[in-house]
Amino acid sequence: MLAVLAVAACGPARSAAHPSPTPVAAVQPTESPTPTVAASPTPSPNPTIAPAPAPAPSHVFVIVMENRSYKDALAGRYTSQLAAKYALATNYRGVSHPSLPNYLAMTSGSTWGITDDGYHALPAGGLGAQLTAAGISWRAYMEGMTSGACLSNTTLYAVKHNPFAYYGGRCPAQVVPFTLFSRDISGSVPRFVWITPNMCHDGHDCSTATADAWLAQTVPTILATKAWKEGGVLFLTWDEGEDSINSVLTIVIRPSATHRVSSHAYNHYNLLATIEDRFRLRRLGSAARAAAMTDLMA
Numbered sequence: 001m002l003a004v005l006a007v008a009a010c011g012p013a014r015s016a017a018h019p020s021p022t023p024v025a026a027v028q029p030t031e032s033p034t035p036t037v038a039a040s041p042t043p044s045p046n047p048t049i050a051p052a053p054a055p056a057p058s059h060v061f062v063i064v065m066e067n068r069s070y071k072d073a074l075a076g077r078y079t080s081q082l083a084a085k086y087a088l089a090t091n092y093r094g095v096s097h098p099s100l101p102n103y104l105a106m107t108s109g110s111t112w113g114i115t116d117d118g119y120h121a122l123p124a125g126g127l128g129a130q131l132t133a134a135g136i137s138w139r140a141y142m143e144g145m146t147s148g149a150c151l152s153n154t155t156l157y158a159v160k161h162n163p164f165a166y167y168g169g170r171c172p173a174q175v176v177p178f179t180l181f182s183r184d185i186s187g188s189v190p191r192f193v194w195i196t197p198n199m200c201h202d203g204h205d206c207s208t209a210t211a212d213a214w215l216a217q218t219v220p221t222i223l224a225t226k227a228w229k230e231g232g233v234l235f236l237t238w239d240e241g242e243d244s245i246n247s248v249l250t251i252v253i254r255p256s257a258t259h260r261v262s263s264h265a266y267n268h269y270n271l272l273a274t275i276e277d278r279f280r281l282r283r284l285g286s287a288a289r290a291a292a293m294t295d296l297m298a
Contacts, residue, residue, distance in 0.1 A: 058231035060278055061193045061222050064106070064161070065211060066099070066204035069241035073203075073249035076212025082219070082236065085259055087252040087296035092266045094240035094248050102239040103163035105268040109285020117160040119151070121169030127192075127272065128164045128172055130281045137190040140164050143178035144198035150175050156198035161239075164194075182221075189227035192279070203238075219253070229255050233278070233297070235271060252296040262295045 065073070070090070074080050094102050100118075101111035108126040131138045144156030150171035153159055165171045174190075178198075184190065195218070196202070203211035219236070222228050234253040241247040250266065269290040276283050277292045 058233070058278070059189060059191055059193070059227040060275055061195070061228065061232065061234040062106075062275070063195045063197070063215070063218070063234070063236050064103070064202070065197065065215075065236070065238045066161070066199075066202040067240060067242055068203055068208065068211075068238050068249065069243040070247040070249045072208060072242070073238055075208050076215070078212050078216035078219075079236075079249070079251075082215075082251050082253060083249070086254065086257055087260045087262070089250040089252070089262050089264075089266050089293065089296060091263045092237070092248045092250040092270075094238075094246040095267050095269065097240055097246070098160075099239050100160045100163075102268055103161060104166065105286070106237075106272055107163040108167070109269060109272055109283065109287040117158075119159060120166060122166045124168035125284070126164065126167040127275070127281075127284070128174060129167060130276070130284070131192055131279065132172070132174070134279065134281060136192060136279055138174050138192035138194070139180075139184065139190045140175045140194040140196070141178040141181045142175060142196050143201060145175075145177050147177055156200060158199055158204075161196045161199075161202070185221060185225055189225055192275075193222075223253070223255075231255070235275070237268075237271065252293065254297070260296065260298070262293070264291070264293075264295065266291075266293055 070092075074083060095105045096102055096111050096115070098117050100116065101114050104114065104122075105111050107128070112120070112122055114120055128138065128140070140162070142150065142157060142162050144154055145162070146152070146154065146157075150162060150165050151159055159165055162171075162175065164175050178195070181195070197211070197214055200206040201211060201214035215236070219234070222234055225232075228234060232255065235250065236253060237250040238248045250271070267290075269286040270293055273283050273287040273290040274292045274297065276287060283290075
């Protein structure tokens with residue numbers, strides 16, 4: 001009897017010491033087990049959740065000067081100060097001669113086989129059309145151009161320095177006289193700003209000192225804007241050089257940027273690629289095969 005009582009006493013105790021396992025979900029109903037890597041491929045985005053909007057592209061300014069080789073452009077006192085302070089491309093080339101093919105290369109990725117400065121009605125397109133289609137505000141300011149007469153040369157304005165007038169055989173509404181620049185720059189600044197100085201201020205018909213003085217007056221106005229200070233960039237370049245290698249000075253001016261120098265081989269197609277990447281636009285023509293100038297944008 002003692003043996004039987006001992007066995008009976010031990011039975012319930014053994015059962016209480018070894019309960020059946022409780023399911024994890026019953027203990028922690030708000031948590032799910034962590035899956036293993038092999039059992040959990042990368043999940044697809046939830047189609048019911050809209051992706052976060054991409055940040056708006058910052059402002060881009062472009063000033064195109066005329067007919068100076070690299071070292072000659074640096075002879076300008078203010079220009080040399082910019083080159084010493086900001087990012088400098090030391091191995092930049094124009095893509096052709098004379099002026100017009102270079103302007104077309106900067107805005108469409110092609111010279112269109114043009115080898116002169118005459119007027120040629122080209123198919124609609126180019127950088128301006130891209131910006132318009134993407135809903136990005138832009139203006140091209142032409143110094144010396146009279147209102148509503150962008151296809152008419154004047155003493156100080158040359159159509160060959162206005163590439164936007166060629167695409168589609170007409171001038172878009174965004175091409176305006178430079179007289180509107182001071183008003184716009186102190187108000188709602190377009191996302192993309194192109195500036196063509198007149199035939200004297202760009203250095204075409206006047207001295208390097210005269211062109212440099214115009215830059216010393218115009219560039220600080222841009223650098224004082226909120227549009228440039230908050231992540232903007234100013235590209236200062238020349239259309240073509242006058243030496244045997246068609247060397248061109250190009251300076252990338254960004255806020256809070258340290259001085260840097262790039263010896264990479266760049267040209268106007270690289271500049272267009274850099275601008276289009278900035279606005280997340282499809283690259284046009286030869287810009288599609290050109291490297292963006294990321295080392296000067298860092």
